[in-house]
Every structure is written in C-alpha cells, then in structure tokens.
Amino acid sequence: MLFAFICRDKPGHLQVRLDNRPDHVAFLNGLxxxxxxxxxGPFLDDDGKPCGSLVVIEAADMDAARAVSAADPYARAGLFATVDIQPWNWTFNNPANA
Structure with a gap:
C-alpha cells in the first residue's frame, strides 16, 4: 500500500533542513x-525556498509507514511542525500501470 507523508517545516528552521539534507537524501536513496x-520532493514557499516535504512510499501498513517517517533524519532533527501520513491511491500517471 502507498502512503503519502505531508510534512510542514517549523517556521524559521531552514538551516535545520539544510544541515540535515545530506543525511535525508541518503535515507531516501536507501528507501x-x-x-x-x-x-x-520539497514544498516551496513564496520565495522558492523549501518549507516542507512530500514523500510517497510503499509500506505494508500504517505502522510500517509511521516507522519510516520517524526514521527520516529531518524528523529526527525536529524539522517538522506537522507530519500527516495518509494512505494514497496512485490513480493517474502511475508508471506501474503504463
């Protein structure tokens, strides 16, 4: 099952994002x-700077998805003000259906 992580950064935490980006990218590369x-990929603010993340993963269930989300270096660094995890159905332009 697919799960979407909709993450919003804490205000004023751009430097936390930048400092932890290499570990975050390595984490995503591992996934x-x-x-x-x-x-x-990141959400962008009005100035074009990252202010959150959208990550879609495949996981067995919500507990597994929550574990992946919690292991993200951005989450461990306290970057996010909110993280919403939702089951998601990739209906249009899903390459698996091409």
Missing amino acids: NAEGALKFA
Whole structure:
C-alpha cells in the first residue's frame, strides 16, 4: 500500500533542513534502493525556498509507514511542525500501470 507523508517545516528552521539534507537524501536513496520510495520532493514557499516535504512510499501498513517517517533524519532533527501520513491511491500517471 502507498502512503503519502505531508510534512510542514517549523517556521524559521531552514538551516535545520539544510544541515540535515545530506543525511535525508541518503535515507531516501536507501528507501529507493529497497524499492519503497515512489517519489519525493520539497514544498516551496513564496520565495522558492523549501518549507516542507512530500514523500510517497510503499509500506505494508500504517505502522510500517509511521516507522519510516520517524526514521527520516529531518524528523529526527525536529524539522517538522506537522507530519500527516495518509494512505494514497496512485490513480493517474502511475508508471506501474503504463
């Protein structure tokens, strides 16, 4: 099952994001190598600076998805003000259906 992580950064925490980005990217690369990562990228503020994240993974269930979310270096660094984890159905433009 797919799960979308909709993460919003704490205000004024851009430096926390920048400082932890290499570990976050390595974490996502590991998920990608396992085949769990479907896509990911930052939300941008009005100035074009990152202010959150959208990450979609495949996981067995909500507990597994929560464990992945909690292991993200951004989450461990306290970057996020909120993290919403939702089951998600990739209906349009899903490459698995091409």
